Amino acid sequence: MQRLAAEGIDVVRVTYPDLIGTDRARDILLDHLPSACAHGLAFCRAVYHTTPQGDTVPVPGGLDAGLPDITVRPDLDSLLPLPWEPGVASCLADVTDPATGLFAPESPRDLLRTVLDRCAEHGLRPVAGPELEYFLCEEDPASPSGWKRYSGAAGVVYTAGLRADGDNHLLRTLRLLRDMNIGVTGGNHEYDGGQFEINLTHSDALSAADRAFRFKSAIKELARKEGRLATFMAKPFNDAGGSGFHLHLSCDTEEGGNAFDDPAGPYGLSATARHAVAGVLAHAPALAALANPTVNSYKRFGPDTLAPWLIDWGLDNRSAMVRIPPERGPGARFELRLGDAGANPYLLIAGTIAAALLGVLAGEEPPAPLEGYGYDTARSAVLPMSLPAALDALEADTDLTDVLGKDFTASYLSYKRDETERFGRHVTDWEFTEYAYHL
Numbered sequence: 001m002q003r004l005a006a007e008g009i010d011v012v013r014v015t016y017p018d019l020i021g022t023d024r025a026r027d028i029l030l031d032h033l034p035s036a037c038a039h040g041l042a043f044c045r046a047v048y049h050t051t052p053q054g055d056t057v058p059v060p061g062g063l064d065a066g067l068p069d070i071t072v073r074p075d076l077d078s079l080l081p082l083p084w085e086p087g088v089a090s091c092l093a094d095v096t097d098p099a100t101g102l103f104a105p106e107s108p109r110d111l112l113r114t115v116l117d118r119c120a121e122h123g124l125r126p127v128a129g130p131e132l133e134y135f136l137c138e139e140d141p142a143s144p145s146g147w148k149r150y151s152g153a154a155g156v157v158y159t160a161g162l163r164a165d166g167d168n169h170l171l172r173t174l175r176l177l178r179d180m181n182i183g184v185t186g187g188n189h190e191y192d193g194g195q196f197e198i199n200l201t202h203s204d205a206l207s208a209a210d211r212a213f214r215f216k217s218a219i220k221e222l223a224r225k226e227g228r229l230a231t232f233m234a235k236p237f238n239d240a241g242g243s244g245f246h247l248h249l250s251c252d253t254e255e256g257g258n259a260f261d262d263p264a265g266p267y268g269l270s271a272t273a274r275h276a277v278a279g280v281l282a283h284a285p286a287l288a289a290l291a292n293p294t295v296n297s298y299k300r301f302g303p304d305t306l307a308p309w310l311i312d313w314g315l316d317n318r319s320a321m322v323r324i325p326p327e328r329g330p331g332a333r334f335e336l337r338l339g340d341a342g343a344n345p346y347l348l349i350a351g352t353i354a355a356a357l358l359g360v361l362a363g364e365e366p367p368a369p370l371e372g373y374g375y376d377t378a379r380s381a382v383l384p385m386s387l388p389a390a391l392d393a394l395e396a397d398t399d400l401t402d403v404l405g406k407d408f409t410a411s412y413l414s415y416k417r418d419e420t421e422r423f424g425r426h427v428t429d430w431e432f433t434e435y436a437y438h439l
Contacts, residue, residue, distance in 0.1 A: 004030060009081065009089045014041060014074045015217070016093040017108045019048050019415055020293065021344030023217045026072075027088075033074065040071035040096075048106035049415060057418040059411045061105075070107075071098045078210065083179040084225060092210060105407035108346035112209055115350045115403060119251070119357055124259060124272075126353045129202030129248035129333075130212040132341050134219060135195050135236055136169055137229040144429055147229050149194030149237065157191040164189040170196055173222055180218060182211045192240040202248060205349055212345035234297040234340035242300030242307055245291070245339035247352055248325070250332060251276070261332035267315060267369070268328045277313050277322055277334055278366040279359015280352065284311045284321065284338065286397035288383050289390040290351040291339035293416065295423045298386050300340055303375050308337050310380035312370045319374035321383075338383075347412075354403040388420050 004012070012033050015025035024047050028036050046067050049059040056063060078092040095107040103110035119126055140148035156164035165171075170187050177184040177198065187198035198219075200211055216232055223230035235242040251259040251272065260273035267274075280287065292298060301309035306318060313334075314320035323335040339348050374380065384390035391413055394401065401409040 001030065001033065004079075004089060007081070007089075008087055011088045012036075012074065012079070013082070013085075013088055013090045014072060014093050015090055016072060016095055017213050017344060017346060018050070019106055019108065019344065019347075019412060020052070020342075021108070021213065021216065021346070022052075023213070028074075037074055037076065040073045040098075041093075042069045042098075043072055044068075045070045045097075045104065045106075048104075048411065051419070051422075057415050059414045061407075061411070069098055070104045071096045080180055080182070080214075083176045084222060090214070092214075105405060106411045108344055108350070109206075109209070111404065111408055112206055112346045112350040112353075114405065115354050115357070116205060118403060119353060122357070122360065123254050124357070124360070125252040125254070126205040126349075126356075127202055127250045127252055127333075128205045128208035128349055130200050130208055130215075130345060130349075131197065131244070131246040131248070132200075132212065132215065132232065133190050133195060133197045133243035133245075134216075134230050134232045134341055135192075135240075135243060136223060137194065137231060137236075139227065139229075149192075149240070150228065152193040154193060156189050156193070159189045160187075164193070165196075169226075170198075173219065174198065176222060177215070177218060180214070182214050182218070184215070190243075192237075195240070195243065202250075205249075205353060209345045209349045212349075216345070232341035234292065234294060234342045235300040236296075241305060243341035244307065244337065245341045245343050245345075245348060247336045247339060247348060248333050249276075249336065249352060249356065250334075251356075258330050258332050260334075261329055263328065267324065269324070269332065271363075272360055273332065273334070274365055275360045275363055276356035277324075277359065278364045279357065279362065280322055280334070280336060280355045281311055281313060281359075281366055282362075282364075283355035283358060283397055283400050285384050285390065285393035286400050287351050287355055288338065289387070289394035289412075289416070290347045291336070291343050292387070292390060293344065293347070294340075294342050295387050295420060297340050297342060298384075298390075301383070301385060307340070308374075309383050309385065310374060310377065311383055312374055312380040313366055314370035314374070317370055317374065320370045324369075350404065351400070354400055358399055358403065387416065391416055391420070 015023045046062040049057045049062045072093045095104045136150040137147040183201040190197045262270035300307045308321035313322035
């Protein structure tokens with residue numbers, strides 16, 4: 001308290017992720033922080049069941065139980081000042097069910113913790129490095145959505161500076177994120193006009209998920225501060241590509257070495273690494289429901305998109321779903337390229353680690369790695385190509401859902417199936433344009 005007051009902090013923003021990875025929060029005046037830590041903050045559990053349009057989905061334990069509470073307690077170890085909000089510090093929260101004292105089953109952060117506990121039982125400590133892309137948009141009254149891309153410049157992939165970023169959005173954002181201390185290392189303009197990527201360093205998996213969650217929230221806040229919109233939506237525009245969430249994953253041993261490295265092993269990879277890759281391939285259809293969690297996600301897939309829609313792996317091959325970067329030794333890892341930027345960081349990381357752990361426990365080898373350019377259905381199986389198909393695959397994968405937890409899985413499936421049903425009933429602009437004049 002005294003330290004925060006001396007730093008000019010008089011408000012603490014207590015925040016936690018909902019099922020889709022959006023931050024839910026409450027601002028607490030500093031004088032009331034001890035009470036919030038001791039007794040917790042009461043939120044309605046149905047916050048996990050609330051859609052982006054504000055409707056409450058009838059998930060078991062929500063409406064049917066009379067909309068009970070969850071208890072949210074500040075995690076003071078996670079306190080960070082917000083450089084763009086003078087006097088405000090942000091902290092993450094732990095979420096419990098007051099009726100049982102246990103973690104709330106829908107809490108993404110606590111789900112990841114339970115998966116990591118399973119890994120620890122087998123002497124593995126996952127290390128993750130997130131890579132996220134997003135589009136920056138400006139208001140456009142002429143557009144049906146009300147937004148247009150911040151820059152329409154083409155051919156500016158992997159650039160920095162005013163040529164593709166006339167208002168220096170990237171420089172301002174990098175400096176503010178540096179001051180927030182969430183492990184940002186650098187950034188650049190990405191493939192399409194108005195698209196950016198900012199890189200985060202690798203760390204233990206929980207810290208990586210925390211930092212990716214805070215990164216996404218910060219990017220959206222900073223864009224709003226400028227009167228703009230930053231979106232991590234998988235594919236927001238018809239005339240542009242999608243935004244990915246690539247995840248680099250390795251494991252440390254209990255002694256601190258890289259469990260994926262073995263100079264004498266095939267491809268320079270240990271048996272643990274190869275089994276982990278095999279597990280991710282085996283559970284990829286179910287994993288798609290977490291890595292590609294929206295109706296829009298599957299519009300990012302397709303030939304020549306560099307978004308993987310086939311189940312394969314390769315050595316330094318960006319057309320594969322699982323890529324093995326060329327580094328070995330301490331840098332040995334795999335890169336899962338399946339996810340889109342709309343994924344909840346906690347759920348994507350938890351699902352990937354769960355699939356990798358199941359592969360390690362099964363002890364099976366992956367097939368031969370992809371050679372050359374991928375996207376050949378004669379060589380590799382196809383992932384689910386719609387959200388309903390991915391949700392069915394998740395429900396059918398009982399080995400994966402046993403690790404993730406039955407209560408979480410039931411809530412997630414109910415919530416997401418409501419999304420697909422609402423989309424199926426909605427009349428889109430495309431339908432009106434296609435049919436109205438001629439029919």
